Amino acid sequence: MTTPPICDYEGSDYQASFWDQGGRAYEDRTEAIALKRLLPPRGRLLLELGAGAGRNTPRYLGFDRIVLLDYSRTQLEQALQRLGKSDRYVYVAADVYRLPFVAELFDAATMIRVLHHMADAPKALGQVKNVLGADGVFILEYANKLNLKAILRYLLGRQTWSPFTLEPVEFVKLNFDFHPRAVRGWLENLDFRIEKTLTLSHFRVGLLKRIVPTGILVFLDSLFQWTGAWWQLSPSVFVKAKNVGRVSNPSKRDSILSYFKCPDCESSPLVDKTDFLECSNCGKKWGVRDGIYDFREPVKPERS
Numbered sequence: 001m002t003t004p005p006i007c008d009y010e011g012s013d014y015q016a017s018f019w020d021q022g023g024r025a026y027e028d029r030t031e032a033i034a035l036k037r038l039l040p041p042r043g044r045l046l047l048e049l050g051a052g053a054g055r056n057t058p059r060y061l062g063f064d065r066i067v068l069l070d071y072s073r074t075q076l077e078q079a080l081q082r083l084g085k086s087d088r089y090v091y092v093a094a095d096v097y098r099l100p101f102v103a104e105l106f107d108a109a110t111m112i113r114v115l116h117h118m119a120d121a122p123k124a125l126g127q128v129k130n131v132l133g134a135d136g137v138f139i140l141e142y143a144n145k146l147n148l149k150a151i152l153r154y155l156l157g158r159q160t161w162s163p164f165t166l167e168p169v170e171f172v173k174l175n176f177d178f179h180p181r182a183v184r185g186w187l188e189n190l191d192f193r194i195e196k197t198l199t200l201s202h203f204r205v206g207l208l209k210r211i212v213p214t215g216i217l218v219f220l221d222s223l224f225q226w227t228g229a230w231w232q233l234s235p236s237v238f239v240k241a242k243n244v245g246r247v248s249n250p251s252k253r254d255s256i257l258s259y260f261k262c263p264d265c266e267s268s269p270l271v272d273k274t275d276f277l278e279c280s281n282c283g284k285k286w287g288v289r290d291g292i293y294d295f296r297e298p299v300k301p302e303r304s
């Protein structure tokens with residue numbers, strides 16, 4: 001099966017270098033505020049797409065269980081270390097373009113700083129749509145190409161690509177910025193209804209971050225976030241969308257095994273064989289090791 005190229009954080013020290021020592025306290029705190037404003041107060045099952053090392057996971061307080069999904073196994077190992085093994089968290093290594101979950105499973109999904117790496121964004125969003133139940137809430141963050149800095153640079157002739165056109169811009173390999181109208185169009189085509197839009201990181205300027213105390217920038221940004229309802233000119237945008245146009249809600253699933261389908265042939269349920277889950281349709285085996293379900297590549301059949 002061919003899927004678009006994947007930006008893989010395997011073996012990356014992203015959490016330490018970008019967040020913990022990278023001077024991103026301002027961005028991290030503004031995201032915490034946006035999530036508080038957009039998340040439903042409670043719910044059963046939430047899917048965190050591109051969970052990484054679990055930086056945002058403790059913020060999903062109202063949910064009974066959280067499925068952390070990432071393509072990188074080493075990122076999930078860091079998340080597991082941070083959050084621990086418990087019934088509350090399920091760790092899944094998988095490809096966003098081939099989600100290993102049955103349809104309409106989740107009450108909510110979040111995708112933060114992930115669309116940024118999607119070569120085929122509409123395809124990834126379609127996968128999210130498929131696993132969200134009726135009226136499920138989707139919180140999506142994307143990088144905005146129509147931001148003030150890009151507009152100024154373009155007008156001054158310092159940047160070749162136009163921030164005003166709808167197509168994504170790949171400014172570094174597998175790093176994309178999107179036009180707000182394009183993202184809205186994709187969501188609406190999938191029958192998502194956009195309920196709220198917040199703009200973030202208005203003050204992501206090196207000099208400001210160095211001379212103004214972080215708390216003040218965070219407070220100002222928290223006020224500016226609401227202007228996202230009218231215009232989006234900041235580098236980061238959060239959208240809360242509802243999965244409308246679905247009537248039925250399938251029966252509630254409690255066992256983790258019942259969440260999964262085979263990402264290759266899409267059949268379910270899978271059969272639990274302790275070290276792997278086996279697809280009873282195509283026979284592929286999906287590894288389960290050290291608390292992480294791995295749906296990226298099937299386990300190689302053993303030679304006899």
Ligand SMILES: [Zn+2]
Nearest residue numbers: 262265279282
């Ligand atoms: Zn299968």
